[in-house]
Amino acid sequence: MPEAAANVPDPTANNIQAFCAQAAPGFQEFRVRAGRDTVLVARQGTRLLVPARAFDVPSNSGPVELRLREFYSIPDIVLAGLGTRAGFDLLETGGMLHLYAAADGRTVDLRPGMEITIQLPTAKQLPDMQLYEGISNDLSHAPDWQLPANSNPTSSRAALGKWVALHPPKSPRWPRFDLSSKAFLQEFERLMPDTKADQARLRRKRTIGKDERLRLKELSEGNHTAIRHAIVFDVVVDSTGTLLPPELVLGDSVLGNKALAALRQLPAQHAASFVSKLPHGGRTVSTARGVFSILYARSGRRLVGFSWQLMDKQLAEELAKESQRVRTEFARQFKRKGKSSAPLTLDGGLYYELVAGGLGWINCDRLLDPGPRIEYAVQAPAPATVVSLVFKGQRSILASSRTEGNSAVFEQVPSGQLATIVALRREKGITYLATSAVRLGQPTPPDLQFRPVTLDELRTELASL
Structure with a gap:
């Protein structure tokens, strides 16, 4: 039997997306008694305050299985293929979560009108942080972040x-x-x-x-x-x-x-x-x-x-508009108290506190005003290369909007901003990384030099950006 197992092909050997999906943070599982107030603390410090009878389950239901994924660091965000974009607007994140609940073999949500309090740890508290929800994006597997329907941006925009x-x-x-x-x-x-x-x-x-x-x-x-x-x-x-x-x-x-x-x-x-x-x-x-x-x-x-x-580009705009309409219907689950997250100091340090009336993808972000915007293309050696932009001095990450030939294209990015191009590919079980510091809009395209890295080396380099 071991010999047979050794012959099974590695699905990640030449697939960087599959490799990254395996390396990204997985779900943590919690069992919640539906009739009790519960406080949950996740591995990276996220706290969930779940009131009694918050879940939409019968009174005689068994425990609710609550599953949570946390994304705070640049390595985790990049490996998960996530980004900080609301339509074509750039965000700065204070942390992303993915929440899922099930009971008796079926998916459940919160009862109408019920809310959970979410506390996200932070090294420093930035102003104007708000709750954003993740909406399915047809152009990408990553969610498009949108404000709940009852919120307003706190920054300009022959x-x-x-x-x-x-x-x-x-x-x-x-x-x-x-x-x-x-x-x-x-x-x-x-x-x-x-x-x-x-x-x-x-x-x-x-x-x-x-x-x-x-x-x-x-x-x-x-x-x-x-x-x-x-x-x-x-x-x-x-x-x-x-x-x-x-x-x-x-x-x-x-x-x-x-x-x-x-x-x-x-x-x-x-x-x-x-x-x-x-x-x-x-x-x-x-x-x-x-x-x-x-x-x-x-x-x-x-x-x-x-x-x-x-x-293609007009469709991308229309999809962004459609996501605004979809979130108006979907986001009535989410309710917020005030415009910004509430700053909070606990024994464990500083936190952002948000209130949500639904599960799914949740992000603590603030909207940035990037000024003039441009389309930016990066030459990649093959369409299978994953290319991201990590911005300098802020926790903002963008995945490429689309590919044209061997170019990864980023749309509506801030002109003149300093960023690092991160390119990943996978060949015969080996991961290759290329990074290049750029000022967006510079006339000379960067020359990407790939080198083999282990997963630990990849995480360390991404964390240094």
Whole structure:
């Protein structure tokens, strides 16, 4: 049996995320009698004051299992893949917690109207610390921190022959050619002329699946004409206006290859852009995603063009706005007394005291006013590299917003701020670390030099930042 166990592959050998998840703080378990007032003290000093009958369980229920994770240090926060961001605003943390409760095999929460008091230890008490809750973020596994609904921030803040052009929406500015609709159709007719062989291929009998039949029906309704055949590509135009390799998602493969060759020969486009509603945002260039369609109508006409669906950066903004709406509903569980955390001195030292009416991700933070903001990219050797920014002189950590090729991109970061780039990767069971001190916005990109480290060495270096 031991020999068999030795042959089991290590899931963390080449996966830095899996390695970090194992190295991050785990749950501590407490058993709470539902009918008694209880004070719990966790390993890193967190105190939970749980009143009697706080949990939403029947009176005859057994003990409630309360599970808690603590994240105070930079190593713990980085290894857990957490950050200090509320939408696109930068926070400074006084500590993060993850609370979970279960009883009789099911997840439970606090009773409506009940609250628990949370005391978080601190070496020094900073002003304007508030309770933030963690909301699920579709762009990342890490929570997006948001104020509860009843809180306020304490700091500032054409046609050609048989061809017809499919027109994209006018606003915002989607990728576009320096061509009129008529000129675009002339160019596409030159690149993909309608041949007898193409018509014969379209007339041949073939089996149409349910999904394709539904798609043709939708295309017919949307274009107010009966569509008998469609060639559709998923397309992406990046922030430089370059068309990335399209993917055929519908239609005959032979005609699709012909259309793909024509599509690749089209001139470059202007990149998509939109007016950002973020502070200091202005007009912002973005990668755009959509479809390129060639539609063959029963009338003999052919419709061709791009239909754009979303911009990556605009989607990120919309998700941030949506998280504000979601937290308005979710955060009514959380109630706060006053705007700031209450400073508290106990025998064990200084604490922040917060009152929460719900479980889940909880963060003690203050909002920072970073001034002008920029997009910052870090060249990483592979997409599997995890890249973070650790800010100097404050407990603020950001994970990259997205990757573009081999670049880790950070959006809306404070220009001119001093920070350290932390890059981690894992190869054949060995962890590699690279760090580089930077001033955000500097013209010369940092050169990341990776070196092998043990987990203890990694923690020690992260703690020194």
